[in-house]
Amino acid sequence: MxxxxxxxxxxxxxxxxxxxxxxxxxxxxxxxxxxxxxxxxxxxxAAAGLQAVEPALAKKFIATFAEGTFFWCSICAWIWQTLIFGNYGKYTLTKEQPGAGIWYTFLSFVCGIGAYLVLISFIGIWWKPFNLAIMFAPKTAQELHLALEGWEASNFYVLPVIIAQIPFVSLFQKKPWTGNLKPPLDGLAVMMTSSLFALLVWVALFVPSFMHVQVGGYEVTSQPMxxxxxxxxxxxxxxxxxxxxxxxxxxxxxxxxxxxxxxxxxxxxxxxxxxxxxxxxxxxxxxxxxxxxxxxxxxxxxxxxxxxxxxxxxxxxxxxxxxxxxxxxxxxxxxxxxxxxxxxxxxxxxxxxxxxxxxxxxxxxxxxxxxxxxxxxxxxxxxxxxxxxxxxxxFFDKWPLVYKEMVTKTDSISN
Known part of the structure; x- marks a missing residue:
């Protein structure tokens, strides 16, 4: 067609x-x-933990969770899919809209959830605030406080993604990988390299912005900036x-x-x-x-x-x-x-x-x-x-304001 x-x-x-x-x-x-x-x-x-704390803190915890789902599934995933991988695979199921956009939006949610589970669940093996059982199902007031710190710190992985990964595209134009590797390998190379810098920025700047780590009663971090x-x-x-x-x-x-x-x-x-x-x-x-x-x-x-x-x-x-x-x-x-x-x-x-x-x-x-x-x-x-x-x-190519119209052979000849 x-x-x-x-x-x-x-x-x-x-x-x-x-x-x-x-x-x-x-x-x-x-x-x-x-x-x-x-x-x-x-x-x-998190019903047990929410009932164990005052309403204001419970409300903040719920808002932080909602914010986190949006940051990971929408913002982070869009940066990876569109900027780093160039919307690779958007038309895998169909080239028509809104089908292609719906498919790629679904894939965005999957990518966000997958990235969150890979990064945070691994760290959570040893860091209690990032332990998935505590983050999703705190049972006491103490666990809910830990979970809140974990969600806040993990939510703002979005900013390292923005400030450390996007410049590889906007400033460095995906060099030296673009032109030397075919999609999606060029995107994979950019993703792996830029993720290293994103993780460094996250640990250096954003984790200490929320995590209050003490050793023997002494604060081992200071507030960035x-x-x-x-x-x-x-x-x-x-x-x-x-x-x-x-x-x-x-x-x-x-x-x-x-x-x-x-x-x-x-x-x-x-x-x-x-x-x-x-x-x-x-x-x-x-x-x-x-x-x-x-x-x-x-x-x-x-x-x-x-x-x-x-x-x-x-x-x-x-x-x-x-x-x-x-x-x-x-x-x-x-x-x-x-x-x-x-x-x-x-x-x-x-x-x-x-x-x-x-x-x-x-x-x-x-x-x-x-x-x-x-x-x-x-x-x-x-x-x-x-x-x-x-x-x-x-994702949706401005549909329905911009759309594709099928052209028959007769139309092509007449045009």
Whole structure:
């Protein structure tokens, strides 16, 4: 069979706007379902431990579990499937949508669960907070406290995956494996190498952010960067800057210096660390304190939220608006990249300030609709929305806004 790709709207801007609306509606629907199912599961398996602690702690534990299922099955799995393996096997069962998207979404859940079991169950043989029996079925208040630390530390393996694995694609362009190995072997090589760095970052930066390890009553770890909010601000700023080359920047700004690997990747990594990890959070915190923005909230949390809004906008523009304007609209690379950067900054900043006000009323961020399901909060709530954008484009090929139409031989001759 022969197919041609068609759009329901000729304009890519119109397609993007309608896509944003559809994704927003879907986010409003899917998260209450996801969170409710997660709550039912953990309330059943951890019933004894939940009854042994105060309601506030029980609520936090349930929310952390729901958050963890989303991080592993959605965010981590999408990064591995799409960015590292290039959506290998998406059309194994069918080339038509929504069938291919449904299949690949199912595979995403399987990949996330499998990765969690491989990593965490092995560590849990000796580390009690990561012991699966304690994490899923704590029987006492003490076990539930251990399980909570285990879930928090394991949940945020997602950030090492983002900040340590994505740069292998966005900055280093999968070198030296791409072009030298055929799929999926090139993806496997990137996966194994980048996972080593992700594990190092997780152990060095994120495990001590949650695990309170003592020897003889002496704390053997210190809080990375002074506080957890500061870590989050560092991560979001770093992410924004290292994504630019691959998400509409066409290799820039780091391509200005060189387009040869690994030098471009190294320069990009250093630049993202300095500009994104340190200078951007410092600038935001200074402005937030000076103008008393979002009073009553830790300025680093507000900073992380505003930075994340820029990331969401950049990725939305890349995936739903196809990096408008393209080369046909604007032949000059410098001009079209500059236009996109202005769009990210203007729309992203506007969205960021709007988000600070409205996230509390959204069912995937701060409003449980009186049903008692866990909500994601000011930061993870943006990820809950962002992942819909990403799945909509990469798994479902923007269906039903973009679709394939079968072409018969007669149609081909007439055309």
């Amino acid at each position: 022969n197919y041609i790709v068609k759009r329901r709207f000729d304009s890519k801007l119109t397609t993007g706007i309608v896509g944003v609306i559809l994704c927003f509606v879907y986010a409003m629907i899917y998260w209450p379902v996801w969170a409710t199912v997660a709550k039912i599961i953990i309330s059943f398996t 002074g506080s957890w909010p500061a870590v989050l601000a560092f991560c979001q700023g770093f992410i924004f800057w290292f994504l630019i080359p691959a998400e509409g920047g066409e290799g820039y700004p780091y391509k200005i210096f060189t387009d040869k690997q690994p030098w471009m990747g190294i320069i990009g990594l250093v630049g993202a660390l300095l500009c994104g990890g340190y200078l951007t959070p410092a600038l935001y915190v200074s402005l937030i304190n000076t103008f008393n923005i979002n009073p009553g909230v830790n300025p680093y949390i507000t900073t992380a939220s505003l930075e994340l809004s820029l990331i969401v906008t950049m990725l939305c523009w890349h995936h739903l608006f196809d990096d408008y304007p393209n080369a046909e609209k604007e032949p000059s690379v410098a001009r079209r990249v500059s236009i996109r950067a202005i769009i990210w900054l203007v729309l992203g900043t506007g969205f960021g300030f709007a988000w600070l006000q409205v996230y509390r009323i959204l069912p995937f961020a701060g409003n449980d609709l009186g049903m008692g399901f866990p909500v994601m909060g000011i930061l993870a709530g943006q990820f809950a929305l962002l992942m819909v954008f990403l799945y909509f484009n990469t």
